[in-house]
Amino acid sequence: MTSFHEEEILGKAYDKRLARRLLGYLYPYRRVVLLSVFFLLVVSALQLAGPYLTKVAIDRYIRTGNIQGLNGIALLFLGVLLAQFCFAFAQTYLMNWTGQKIMYDLRVQIFTHIQKLHVGYFDRNPVGRIITRVTTDVDVLNELFTSGVISIFGDIFTLAGIVLIMLWLNWKLALVSFSVIPVLFVASIIFKVKVRDSYRWVRTCVAKMNAFLQENITGMSVVQIFVQEKRKFQQFDERNREHLDANLQSIFYYAVFYPAVNLIGALAIALILWYGGVQVLAGVLTLGSLVAFIQYSERFYKPISDLSEKFNILQTAMASSERIFRLLDTQPAISPPLHPVRLKSLKGKIEFRNVSFAYKEDTPVLRNISFSVAPGEKVAIVGATGSGKSTLINLLCRFYDVQSGEVRIDDTPVTHLDLDQLRQSISIVLQDVFLFSGTIEENIRLWERPIERKQVEDASRWVHADHFVQRLASGYDERVAERGSSLSVGQRQLLAFARALAHDPKILVLDEATSSVDTETELLIQDALEKLMKGRTAVVIAHRLSTIQNCDRILVLHRGQLIEQGSHQDLLKLRGVYYKLFQLQYRDQLASPRLFAPDLRASVGNPG
């Protein structure tokens, strides 16, 4: 089950290099942090006052019958409590405020850095992992700052305070009662380790169970049709049972631990009672001190338990920061040019010169490709799966940089071109249309460039998206459901066209979708596509015969090489790779009535 928790490999609880870098984030807020630490010390000190005041009250006033003194000490007690209340609140707020600020800084830094990384990084790293960096890992660091580092001072100070006061009151009795501290420490550490392991087991079980549940809910009708309810129920029961076992184990640890702590506490009280009692009898210890001792011994537990938790916090925080820093240290493989060339007006000429490219060494995807596309020309790229079509697009948009050769736009190498200008000049429509959660309008306009509502509507009307958008309850303000699941495949395509059109690019890059849509939409898409390409340089990975027909030229890619190019008729006559591709992939589209269009028939009809 490695897949569930591959990231929980923990290392050292303290790493000097990482710690120093982490402290850097604390630095801008150092004054607040110092104030917070100071408050924390005050609170710890005030907390120690209660038992001591009790001792004074008993020894000096109650035993002597001094009611006036008793009133005074009660008032003092009240004052201490109020002060403690104020300082504790201020301390908590300041510390969390700092934590939140740091979390904000860190998240924005990571996110900004992610924006700079090149597409290849995202191809290699699963989405979930990147999200974890931004969310969970940062959260862990927040935990480190708010309840880790700073409160360690508090715990140590409290513990030291108790120890000192007890030693001061009566060092012999103090030493006797300290004998339980190591036991308490060991018990706490064992418990924390056990609980952590069992908590992890529980989490793995929950993950497994939820994954199973999700899959079964999604595929419920398949289960029902194949009458596999019983088997699936048994499988669910197994997971549910393991989850139960994991929880029972953790219940066991808790059930053992708390009574054990109580028992250790009782042992301390018994020791104090016995050894201290003897001293009281001998007149060495006052009764009030005895009571104070008992009360102090009850306060051992909290700081010790907190401290034993710190180890976990430190350990996970180091692991998280390691991962975060690794991400932050990833250099963007595509860097903007040092002296970017900004063309006055981009015409849209594309040229590939002896381009070779490989994602992984030894497996070349493109080999020595050269071609050029004149401004306004429309070029279709065809080829079997894996022939390198998408890579061509990746290089053109500079998602990746070529390893040898050059990609040029308007006779300027893309590596010299201002990256913003390059991407503003190109609009790309991908096979799998990506919709963001937001309104229809936002999905067409996107967020960066100022595009008026009217332009959005005009673009939509032009590519036939307007029709269905108008039918939505809130029109262009309708919110798109998760990944656009409320829209049909065809509708999503049209929206992507509208998006591309609204951004009015010089160059249009299109990876046509293969999925089938109904007849009506299919015709709309064909028409929209034609309009979209008009007056622009277009590079299209074509899956539709009609699209190929509309292009000026066809480039045939085969195993990373450009092996044929020319018009549809020329290439068919050649009886080469294109001819075979046509037979396999495009011919059947002729058989489908919905693609029927008279002009199309004519063009295929009499090639020779």
Place this chain on the structure above:
Amino acid sequence: MFIKSWLINSRTRHLLTLVPFLKKYRTQITIGIFMVLATNIAAMVAPWVLKRAVDHLYHEISRELLLYYSALVVCASAVEGFFRFQMRRILIGVSRYLEYDLRNHLFAHLQRLTPRFYQQYSTGDILSRASNDLSAVRMVLGPGIMYSVNTVFTTIFTITLLLSISWKLTFLTLLPLFAVTYCVKYFGRSIHQRFESIQRQLGSITTLTQENVSGIRVVKAYNQENAFIERFKQANQDFMHRSLSLVRIWGLFYPLLTLLLGVSAASLLWYGGRQVVQGSITLGDLVAFMSYLAMLTWPTIALGWVINIFERGSASMGRINELLDHQPEVLEGGSKETLARLKGDINIRNLSFSYNGFPVLRNVDLQARAGETIAIVGSTGSGKTTLVNLLCRLYPVERGTIFIDGIDINDIPLSILRKNIGYVPQDTFLFSETVAENIAFGKPESSRLDVENAAHISNIWPEIQHFPRKFETFVGERGITLSGGQKQRIAISRALLVDSPILILDDALSSVDTYTEEQILRKLSGELKNRTALLISHRVSTVKMADQIIVLQEGRVVERGTHDELLSAGGFYADLYQKQLLREELGVE
């Protein structure tokens, strides 16, 4: 008893659903409650010993008695510890068993619900009810019950003992404790609300990041990086404000508790001290009082907490009940005498079906004799899929409309009906199991030979040979990502393997290229000979060999007959075919 009366309280009424589940564990719960009682009795010993010791120390005490008292404190704690261990183990344990039972119950219930239900509730919604809401209910059953019982016992015992020492002192020191309960309840609720609001915002941050990363090509291609950084900053600022609003109340909460408990202790010292001075109580009484009061601390906090647990748990139970209240639309039904294997004569008579008030099928008639192949043609939304779904009874079927082998399908036990149908649905769904397990899904006991045979027929076998672990390769995240066509072909193998007399292929070759489709069809034709097959497709080439072709339009059968008959009838189908023929001629040069 008191739990019941609490449950009847309107806010917590949803929890009544749990009563039958609780009954199963009544022995354990009774024992557990006894453990709570025993724990509390044992806990009362130590302060009493302390009181005696202090009083004796005030005057005179032998070392032996002192040792005896010390030993008593440890023994009492050990006994208490044993009971406390049992109490936790039993009562919290029972809550986990109940959670387990409830979850199984819920899952079994979900298994009986129809697609209509799953269209109504999103997967995320159901999941959240099955995990988060169930956890909240579990909190009621475990800590909720345990701490309420504990609180009652502790309160009764300590207050009795406190009253026996001094009623004035009791009254004075308990006042701040009532405030503690109120405080926990009030703050608890408000902390929960703010926490939820933070979680929601964290959800938005996650979604934003996820979209940004998943759509990174679009983001980069349209230069949206800075826009996204701005949106991200906004979302994080919002998150920070929400978090700080929690911190404000959270930062107040514990200091306030400490203050209230401290006030109680201070007033005890003040007033109790006076009483000792006045001689109405002893110093030992005062010390014991301090201990008993300390014992009340946790129950008063727990009380406020428990009230919230019950309220939250009840709301969650309500959400789970909403799922449980959905009655399965399709019942098992049927008499058990039906033959396990049907022949496959299908007879549909005047079948009409509406979905959410929309008529989907209107007066459909269809006869298929065992072994025949029926093709169903029609545009999207014409009711093709609904028709075959009804045959599997995925939706309730009106009596007297669909018959198999002359038996109304409502009279055939559901499991037998479905076992006699091999179905390749339009949307292919595979499980994250191995390829072999997916193919053998409907018949897990199949031999490897059968599995490979099925893979051969759907023409997926050669490709499986290239998978990293061949038939043992996992499908999905843990293994290989399959293309649409590969998934469809595995789904076909899966349907073929059950070896049913009826086979349904719902547009099952849409993601497969024509060349592969032809190969599969050729291999399939052998399989189809001894089965009744229903073939949905929009490719004429696929359907022309059928014994009977049905054209559906807006839920009505508009044409029916063999390929030749429909051609001579000169309707929709003939038109379709003519166009195809024409284009085939044109295509071949």
